[in-house]
Amino acid sequence: MVTTEQDTAAVELRDVTKQFRPRSGQPVTAVDGLDLRIGRGEIVAVLGPNGAGKTTTLDMVLGLTDPTGGHLRVHGTGPRSAVAAGRVSAVLQTGGLLRDLSVRETVRLVASTFPQPAPVDDVLRQAGLQALASRRVSKCSGGEQQRLRFALALLPDPDLLVLDEPTAGMDVTARREFWDTMRKDARNGRTVVFATHYLDEADAFAERIVMMAHGHIVADGTTSEIRNRVSGRRVAADLPDSGADDALRRLPHVQHLRRERDRVTIHTTDSDAVARVLLSDLGARDVEITSRSLDDAFAALTEDRHGRAPADTDKADQLIEETAR
Numbered sequence: 001m002v003t004t005e006q007d008t009a010a011v012e013l014r015d016v017t018k019q020f021r022p023r024s025g026q027p028v029t030a031v032d033g034l035d036l037r038i039g040r041g042e043i044v045a046v047l048g049p050n051g052a053g054k055t056t057t058l059d060m061v062l063g064l065t066d067p068t069g070g071h072l073r074v075h076g077t078g079p080r081s082a083v084a085a086g087r088v089s090a091v092l093q094t095g096g097l098l099r100d101l102s103v104r105e106t107v108r109l110v111a112s113t114f115p116q117p118a119p120v121d122d123v124l125r126q127a128g129l130q131a132l133a134s135r136r137v138s139k140c141s142g143g144e145q146q147r148l149r150f151a152l153a154l155l156p157d158p159d160l161l162v163l164d165e166p167t168a169g170m171d172v173t174a175r176r177e178f179w180d181t182m183r184k185d186a187r188n189g190r191t192v193v194f195a196t197h198y199l200d201e202a203d204a205f206a207e208r209i210v211m212m213a214h215g216h217i218v219a220d221g222t223t224s225e226i227r228n229r230v231s232g233r234r235v236a237a238d239l240p241d242s243g244a245d246d247a248l249r250r251l252p253h254v255q256h257l258r259r260e261r262d263r264v265t266i267h268t269t270d271s272d273a274v275a276r277v278l279l280s281d282l283g284a285r286d287v288e289i290t291s292r293s294l295d296d297a298f299a300a301l302t303e304d305r306h307g308r309a310p311a312d313t314d315k316a317d318q319l320i321e322e323t324a325r
Contacts, residue, residue: 008076010160010191011038011061016070018056030056032215034070040159043182043192045206047199049302053215054195058162061193062090075159086114086156091149091163099138103129103148106137110152117155127151128177142169150178161185163194167201179205203294213302226297232269233291237284239264244282251277267292 018031031053038044048054059065060072063079074082082088098106107124111117124130127147137145146169153161161182167175182192182205196202202209203223211219211226219226232255240262249257253270264284268274271289278284 009037009073010040010042010075011036011193012071012073013037013057013060014071016057016060016067016072018053018060018065019068029215031060031067034215034217036210036217036220038191038193040191041186041189043186043205043207044194045202045209046193046195046212047202047209047298048212051214052212052302054212055164057212058090058164058193058195062088062162082160087159089153089156089158089161091146091153091161091166093146093165093168096149096152097137097145100136102134102136103140103151104133106148107151107155111155114156118157123151123154126154126181128174143167143171143174146170147174147178158190160191160193163192165196166194167196167198175201199294199298209294211298211301218301219297223294226301227292227294232267233271233289234265234267234293234296235271235274235278235287235289236263236265237275237278237287238262239278239282239284241282248274248277248282267296 013034013036016031016034016036017029019027019029021027034053034057036057046054046058056065060067061074061079063083072079075087077085079088098109101109104120104124107120111120121130124133127150129144129147129151132140132144135144137148140148146166150166167178170178179201186192186207194206206223208221209219209223209226210217232253242259245257245259245264248254248264248266251268251274254266254268254274256267258265266274275287275289278287
C-alpha cells in the first residue's frame with residue numbers, strides 16, 4: 001500500500017522516551033513511552049501540570065532536543081528536516097525579538113531569511129498588527145510582542161504551528177481574534193498544537209485535548225469526552241453550620257467535600273439526593289448544581305495512582321534545566 005502525503009500525520013510519536021542525565025544522581029525521565037498521532041488540520045491543546053512532560057514533548061517535535069528512544073516524525077520526516085523546509089513554526093513565550101527595531105522592520109528582517117516568505121503586510125494583518133507596524137518592539141506590551149512572534153511564525157506559511165502559551169499577556173479581544181485566525185487556518189489545513197495553563201482557553205478553542213502527567217498521556221479526546229471521564233456533578237450551597245460536614249461526607253455517592261467559609265461544595269454521583277438533604281434537613285440556601293468542569297477533570301486525571309497531586313516537579317525541573325545548561 002502506498003502512503004500519500006494526505007495520509008501522513010502532521011505529528012506522530014511512537015513509544016517516545018526522553019531522559020535527562022544530571023551531573024549527579026539518577027537519570028530523570030521526562031517523557032515515558034509516549035504514543036501520539038495528530039492529523040492535519042487539527043487544533044490540539046496539550047495540558048498538564050509543571051513537570052508533566054508537555055514542554056519536553058513539544059521541544060522534541062520542534063527538533064530542539066532528541067528523543068532518548070522511540071520513533072518521532074513530523075509530516076513524515078524528522079523534526080529538524082521539517083523545520084528546515086519551513087513546514088513547522090513555533091510561537092514561544094520569550095526571546096527572539098530585537099527591541100530597537102519597529103514591528104514592521106522585525107518582520108521584514110526575518111522574512112529575508114526565507115526563500116519564499118509570505119508577504120509582510122499579510123502576516124501583519126493576520127496577527128492584527130497593522131496599527132502597530134511602526135511601533136518599536138521595546139514599546140510593545142507583552143501581548144503585542146506575543147502577536148509579533150505569531151506574525152514571524154507565519155512567514156514560511158507552515159503546515160504545523162506549535163504554540164507555547166500563545167496568548168499570554170493578550171487582552172480578551174486580542175485572544176479572541178487570535179483564535180479566530182487559528183480556526184480559519186485549521187480549516188485551510190494548517191495544524192495547530194498549543195500548550196496552555198488557561199483551561200478555559202483549551203475548553204473554548206481546542207477541538208481535542210491531550211492531557212499529560214508524569215511523562216504519560218492520561219487522557220486524549222474532546223473536551224466533553226474528558227469531562228465525562230470524571231463522573232458526577234458539583235453541588236454548592238450556603239451552609240454556615242460546619243458541624244454538618246461530617247454527616248454530608250457519610251452520604252452515599254459523595255466523593256469529595258470542600259468548605260470555604262459558609263459555602264460548601266460537594267462532588268457527588270447523586271446530586272438530587274444531596275440537594276434534598278441540604279434543603280430539607282440542613283436548611284441550606286442558594287443551592288447550585290453544575291456539571292463537573294475541565295478543571296475537575298484536570299485535577300483528577302493528573303493525580304498519581306495513589307491519589308496525590310504531582311509532587312517533586314520543582315526538583316525534576318531543576319535537574320532538567322541543570323542538564324540543559
